[in-house]
Amino acid sequence: MSAIPVHVPPELVRDFSYFTGPGMCPMRGGDPQGALAGLHDGPPVFYAPNNTYDGYGTWVFVRAEDQRRVLQDAETFSSHRRIFEKALGYDLPTIPLEIDPPEHGAYRSLLNPLLSPRRVMAMEAANRARAIELIEGLRDKGHCEVMEDFAFPFAVGVFLEFLGLPQSRRQEFLGWADKQFHGTPEERGEAIRTVIAFMGELVELRRREPADDFMTFVVQAQVNGRPMTDKEAIGMGALLFVAGLDTVAAAIGFDFRYLAEHSEAQARLRADPSGVTLAVEELLRAFPTVLMTRIAARDTEYDGIVIKAGDRVSCPSMVANRDPAEFTDPNRIDLSREDNRHVAFAYGPHRCLGSHLARRELVIAMEEWLRLIPTFRIREGTEPLTYGGHVFGIEDLQLEW
Template identity: 50%
Template sequence: MKDFAIPFTVDVYLGFMGLSNSRSDVLIRWVSDLLHGNGVKRTEAAQSIVNFIDEVAAMRRKQPAADFMTFVVRAQVEGRSLTNEEVRGIGVLFLIAGLDTVAAAIGFDLAYLARNPEDQELLRREPDRIALAVEELLSAYSTVQIIRVATKDVDFEGVSIRKGDFVSCATTIANRDPTEFKCPDTIDLTRQGNGHIAFGYGPHLCLGANLARREIAIGVHEWLARIPTFRIKDDTAPISHGGHVFGVQNLILTWS
């Protein structure tokens, strides 16, 4: 994760922002502290990220370039420019939503392929299948678990939910619905038409879904093109973490 998946996604982000990867390490630390740190670290990381976005926006207002932030600061909605708060919100959302989640998906994909050499060989032999395989693995290992807050008291299927309760809408469980998926507990990298909801649905569909798909597919493709048949290192096991973003904390792979 720390040597490949996370740096890969951070470098994509910095490229979109028109920045060099010299700030990769600090961005990685901020996002990690915000999503997985304690209260103090989260507060400090949140302020650091806001300051960073404001700094980049101010720079692009003075020095436009062919990058995402220039597009944002120049954008207009219904004839008006975006406010500073709107620009900041877009920048923060792009940073938070696009790093930990994509890195986690790559981690799950490589962990699965390390444990399943026959599927690993399939994708090596037929790399055109990688994009389809990514959809199947997104379905099996959805990284974002949607959290909602109940706005009123309700009894749902015999479960009492009270106003203010947090409700976890687990996408991984939804993606194993037997009324929607044939053999829902089986991972089939050749499955067609996977209607998973790893990116949400309808008006709540993830804005970065297409970018995430491309990043994951390219990351897996380039890994397979460079690294020979790999497996999980003996006497180790992948360490995962739960929460709003379900992810891989550590994954040690080895190869000959």
């Protein structure tokens, strides 16, 4: 347990952790998102000294309304966390995630067209064909482990398409992703160093040999009237790898697990595929995978609570998405729920830049799986492994049909 700062009132201290708390540790058949719904029965803001991975506790904001206030106030609550610097020992900002306004706006405006709905739809045919190829390759087996056989290969394939790289490199990138997201600390460090080195090589290549792809656009772009630096371009590419693979793959896993356990939901969506889009939104609400962390940039007071500069502040989307003040019957999954103001992609200036692409990946995956695979269920004698953390995850998801 980290030390409790002197400015934290004892009555606001709570034994809580995204990493080791109930439902958060790796467990068979768990429901990490649902395990956090009970936080709404306690204080709206509390301090968790155990909620740490780097020696710091965190303030946890429970209500969706409070999370909106925090995440929209980038001047007070900074995203300048330097994830790679802490993990690898050198400075490499993940742009635009770790850049605060006003500088953040320049990078965001630059990248917005690359991940716009129009650009995402231009990738639709290739991404759908990739999903079909993967599913047809395992359909006749009658069973599969979804994460290894479909979710990660599909997400990596979309990533390669976006970078303009050949699909023949999929196994290589899958190896990096496996080490980065599921390896030992040493393997994770090795994997991200490999990814960063690769991005550096890609930056050099695209400066010499331009193509119609993401990295060419970045290295040819100007920000604030100057050319993009190599470090900035590498940081953008590394962020795409870290933020765009595990999150999408995990979301596919949680979605498919729900459908495997609810055959009536499968039947309804098979009968009316137009309902898939709403279903994806509801499952994003029910099973978000990412929590947002900020650092207080200055001393502030929040509804009478003193928060000091340097304090960690956590806004878990999976808690906001179960807020009874925001959602009717929030713990019930309603695949036809409309006006779904979930926060799976966060709030404020750092709202997920890749949300349009992620949504389409999830819709394509579900549409094609339901079209090509007959009624499926959790394979008899197995239970998936779930866990909490910075990215909530699911593994060993064995399905049969």
